[in-house]
Amino acid sequence: MTRATKDKIIEWGITLIALTSVISFLGIAVVLFAQGLPAFNFVGLWDFLTGRGWHPTHVYEPEFGILPLIMGTLWVAAGALIITVPFGVGAAIYISEVARPAVKDVIKPIIELLNSVPSVVMGFIGLLILAPAVMNLFNLPVGLTIFTASVMLALLYMPYVVSIAEDALNAIPMSLREASYAVGANKMETITKVVLPAAFPGVSTAVILGGGQMIGETMIVLMVAGGAAMVPTSFFEPARPMTATIAAEMGETVVGGDHYHALFAIGIVLFVITLILFILVNLIEKKFRREKLW
């Protein structure tokens, strides 16, 4: 076999692999829309998105308003981000800019270990340890709240955010730090005024991608968010995020029924949110590349 033929075969192989992922993506989208769009025959898009009542199995007057579910998802993810951003980005800064190599060698494996904890285990810990603690600490009737879910989600995705943020910091060349020190800046000034701004696109990408993962996470919110389909008004109320709704209810629906299509329509909403975040990440990257600010 000539080298040119080998090259061709490898090229085709790679193209095929790439095509597989494109086809899977399109396949998922087609199934999702095929099963989800029929929902809009019995509930208008606007009523679906803004309706406050989610009673899909009510015998006489089923309601298909997912505002409580959307808000549940957003509250839980926002809470988790509020915890993850300072701690995750802070940890990344510490590891990349401050820690001595010996300390780094201890911390990095611990964070990676955290990364290997399955979400169901996180959910279990939340259920057994955090929920009772939250209940007692804040004097609540139940410990299964948005706050509980947010903390466990934050723990689950902390390693993810830390490692992408750390990559973004490591990608800043040493010569930039040297330039800062050479004009007399100290470590704090170098980190906050030179390294972080330079790493901003990468770090914000880490945060957005982390947020996307949190919105899609299912197991923890199913186990510890409380499950009440109401529009939340505080972090210490239970919620029923979109993913938890699909997971909890899909098994009990009649295939092809209204409830079934409505759950797929929730899937479409999740899909669109993820797509928007993806586009956002790309826009940030483009903007910074165009302005040549990194």
Next chain:
Amino acid sequence: MVANSEKLKAETKGLSFYYGNVQALKDIRLPLTEKEVTALIGPSGCGKTTLLRCFNRMHDLYPHNKYEGEITIFPDNINIVDRGIDPLDIRMRIGMVFQKPNPFPKSIYENIAFGLRVRGVRKKTILDEQIEKSLTRAALWEETKDRLQESAFNLSGGQQQRLCIARALATGPEMLLFDEPTSALDPIATSKIEDLIVGLKEEVTMLIVTHNMQQAARISDWTGFMMLGELIEFDKTDKIFTNPAKKLTESYITGRFG
């Protein structure tokens, strides 16, 4: 061989430097005459960069580096490499220009403002004035005065390097260190920077590492020739290039090695 009649800005005595266990500088004695240009030449890996970076304690940024001996800065007789001396204080007085232009990913204006802000300058009028002044001294004002808010990365390589010089000048340094500042530039950009360095002699003492012997001959008053971590010969530039005392120096400048 060392000019006694002229005023010294700094002098290294018995200076040695170690990367971990590896000794990169051996017992260097190098005087720097005030408001003149001293050039360091020598084959790749002989320790020119290492010596230059001792002057602003750049080696402190990395672990396991060790200085021995002295670099005295005048008139206050401080030993730069003394452990008790804060490297920040040194870097407040001695500026540096690197081999590859390394502007911050900020606007042209902010690139220069940074060093001033670090020194506590807040007033916009003072910042504006200093920025114009240092860009002018770096022969960059005409080209940039209408685009100060643009990213520094929009400038050409030569302009970026002059911006880095302006950045170093803005804080009023007593000394400037240059590490092969033109090695990444084309001949036209190179000659602009050389002119600039010659012009700066009026106000600042300069130490420049160069790989290019013609450059050393063109712009420096004093030249040190280094090999394998040692300063082999140091003298007036004219003397080094016309009538060196050491055989090794002669072979190097006549191009027999390196």
